[in-house]
Amino acid sequence: MKRTVPLIITFLTGTFLVVSFFVPHSPFGELEQRLLIWFAIVAGFTMLLGVDSLIRAHVRKVARAQGGWGHSAALLVGLVATVVVGILGRVQYGSPFHIQSPFMFIYTYTIVPLQATMFALLAFFIASASYRAFRARNWVATLLLVSAVIVMLGRIPIGAAISPFFPWAQEWIMEFPQLAAKRGIQIGAALGAVSMSLRIILGIERSYLS
Amino acid sequence: MGSLGIMIGTWLAGFLTLAILSFLYKDNPFYKLAEHVYVGVSAGYWLIYVAFFDVEPMLVETFMTETGLERWILLVPAALGVIMLSRWFPKIAWLSRWPIAFTVGVGAGLGITANIQGYVVPQLQATLLPMTGFNLVSLNNLVLVVGVVTTILYFYFSKPHKGVLGWAAKVGIVFIMISFGASFGYTLMARISLLIGRLYFLFSDLLHVID
Amino acid sequence: MEERGKRSFWEVMDDIDRRIIFVILGVVVAIPLLISVGSEIPPTAPVISAHESVETLEAGDYLMVSIDFDATSAPELMPMLHSVLRQAFEKEVKVVMLGHIAIGLPLGHAALEQIAAEYDAEYGVDYVDLGYRPGYIAVMIAMGREIEDIFGTDYQGTPIREMPITKDLHSYSDIDLLFGFEHGAVIDYWVRYAQARFDQRMTFGTTAVMAPDAYPYLQSGQIEGLVGGLKGAAEYETLIGQPGLGTRGMPAQEWGHLLVIGFIVMGNLGYFFTRRKRKAAGGAA
Numbered sequence: 001m002k003r004t005v006p007l008i009i010t011f012l013t014g015t016f017l018v019v020s021f022f023v024p025h026s027p028f029g030e031l032e033q034r035l036l037i038w039f040a041i042v043a044g045f046t047m048l049l050g051v052d053s054l055i056r057a058h059v060r061k062v063a064r065a066q067g068g069w070g071h072s073a074a075l076l077v078g079l080v081a082t083v084v085v086g087i088l089g090r091v092q093y094g095s096p097f098h099i100q101s102p103f104m105f106i107y108t109y110t111i112v113p114l115q116a117t118m119f120a121l122l123a124f125f126i127a128s129a130s131y132r133a134f135r136a137r138n139w140v141a142t143l144l145l146v147s148a149v150i151v152m153l154g155r156i157p158i159g160a161a162i163s164p165f166f167p168w169a170q171e172w173i174m175e176f177p178q179l180a181a182k183r184g185i186q187i188g189a190a191l192g193a194v195s196m197s198l199r200i201i202l203g204i205e206r207s208y209l210s
Numbered sequence: 211m212g213s214l215g216i217m218i219g220t221w222l223a224g225f226l227t228l229a230i231l232s233f234l235y236k237d238n239p240f241y242k243l244a245e246h247v248y249v250g251v252s253a254g255y256w257l258i259y260v261a262f263f264d265v266e267p268m269l270v271e272t273f274m275t276e277t278g279l280e281r282w283i284l285l286v287p288a289a290l291g292v293i294m295l296s297r298w299f300p301k302i303a304w305l306s307r308w309p310i311a312f313t314v315g316v317g318a319g320l321g322i323t324a325n326i327q328g329y330v331v332p333q334l335q336a337t338l339l340p341m342t343g344f345n346l347v348s349l350n351n352l353v354l355v356v357g358v359v360t361t362i363l364y365f366y367f368s369k370p371h372k373g374v375l376g377w378a379a380k381v382g383i384v385f386i387m388i389s390f391g392a393s394f395g396y397t398l399m400a401r402i403s404l405l406i407g408r409l410y411f412l413f414s415d416l417l418h419v420i421d
Numbered sequence: 422m423e424e425r426g427k428r429s430f431w432e433v434m435d436d437i438d439r440r441i442i443f444v445i446l447g448v449v450v451a452i453p454l455l456i457s458v459g460s461e462i463p464p465t466a467p468v469i470s471a472h473e474s475v476e477t478l479e480a481g482d483y484l485m486v487s488i489d490f491d492a493t494s495a496p497e498l499m500p501m502l503h504s505v506l507r508q509a510f511e512k513e514v515k516v517v518m519l520g521h522i523a524i525g526l527p528l529g530h531a532a533l534e535q536i537a538a539e540y541d542a543e544y545g546v547d548y549v550d551l552g553y554r555p556g557y558i559a560v561m562i563a564m565g566r567e568i569e570d571i572f573g574t575d576y577q578g579t580p581i582r583e584m585p586i587t588k589d590l591h592s593y594s595d596i597d598l599l600f601g602f603e604h605g606a607v608i609d610y611w612v613r614y615a616q617a618r619f620d621q622r623m624t625f626g627t628t629a630v631m632a633p634d635a636y637p638y639l640q641s642g643q644i645e646g647l648v649g650g651l652k653g654a655a656e657y658e659t660l661i662g663q664p665g666l667g668t669r670g671m672p673a674q675e676w677g678h679l680l681v682i683g684f685i686v687m688g689n690l691g692y693f694f695t696r697r698k699r700k701a702a703g704g705a706a
Contacts, residue, residue, distance in 0.1 A: 180357020
């Protein structure tokens, strides 16, 4: 029950979807559509799992008044407040996503600036890394560095002002050597994904059951 | 939202932006607070999303409007979804493997055909380029073909890189490094753009010093 | 202290507090933003193709717009989204929005409402927002057979069959072009699941991080056009003749690039000069 049933479920769904790709006619097509709809429904529930462990960890911290419990309390207050205003928005405006809904206020004025600023920090770290770590230690690193500098110069107007070589070289790098390497890597990754999928369907790869 | 609401919201957003930026000086309680608020609010957002973009329209409403078999068969995905939550209870946590097996099976089944039909075949086709005569087009096509082949040889052959394979792998690494350099350049552009976006918010929306 | 006094210029530079680098970057990017509004950026081939793909649409055709990004990449993708929506509404193309990154969806919706208002477009007639459903692979394939199976209602819960724009909308065969705005792997799923299987025409706007990965799709003809990063957004603004935040940000972008190139040069000069000294001292370089 604990291992065999999941392996059978994976085998049957996986095999069926491969077959229905080649035979999209009735009844395979309709059945595939049904499985896809079910998948979308179930996928939503997986999101709940992460939220649960988050709540548990922080409730524990607050209950035991561990160091930094105030921050955990802020996290929980934020979570509860968002859910409450979401439900309020549904009741009051028919949808939490209505432009007047307080849920959208929280979204616009907390989630957006926090998310955007966290990623903006990366600009500072990448600049610092460029200064400290981007060194021409050997020919391989030099190649990487030269390619990066040409691309950076080729994408700004001053690059073209210095020499038409930069925008030209930038486009050439992107369309030929860069593209070739990306394609090579991606073809390998795609074949790897296919073989992994086969291993999963055939029950050889079982790590998802642990 | 009234203008007072927008003003309060903008100042709140401004405070949170500066709280996160303060991390650049050093880790501090304002940053920690903003970080925790972010995690909490985002988790709440996800819950609302699951409720109003998944459970309500796809399960509850469909259950109310459909009839007969179409109605009752919805109990299957509903059950799979609920069983997924058995992870919360250690004694029956093993049950959650069933819906996980279902989602993994769907992903694997779809992935096989999609990767071959949607990537490997069209990308290989696009690499079979003509080389007619000694001209720039042929030369560029040659660069592309050699680049794809040598990159694959470099990454995916576990044999020792000696002899012909060794040379091919050396050529492959040239392409790979040029590609990584280009990716670094593009990543840097993206990060600077994000900083521009945040500074624009501070100067325009919060301080009104630019349009 | 005595040791410190003997240090060369390059050694001091090698050891500089990173916060000084942070301040320099902040100032160098902020100043152009304050004093310059930017000028037209000449478009490149991938962006011209993207613009062309929307130009092929006629009044009444359907453009599906996919919001596959969130606030972490909005500065790059929002200007593109604005331009594409302007171009579409100008041509009286019907816009059907949806999204696979739930946390970014309201950004897309706000842009849609803002641009629709500029053109007096009517919700449910000229444009619609279907919202989001989990499980994007399943959503993409299922839409190839029947959109209503997945999106029975729009983002506000209105049944799609009750709105004129979606009354007869069934599958990709009713969608003339898909324009996705991407900051992650969703572009790969669109191409591998919807383009390959249903032959859906597609064009993408991506973050600069994602653009290099999308070039193979462009060369293979699986996608029609590619708008990459803030520069791509500025180029698109040139093409529609309406400068926006893409063009506005380019001077700051330019100075940011120059500064980082300067950092790389300085870092390497320091590396070479101190390496010689380190070698002379017998230590490993």
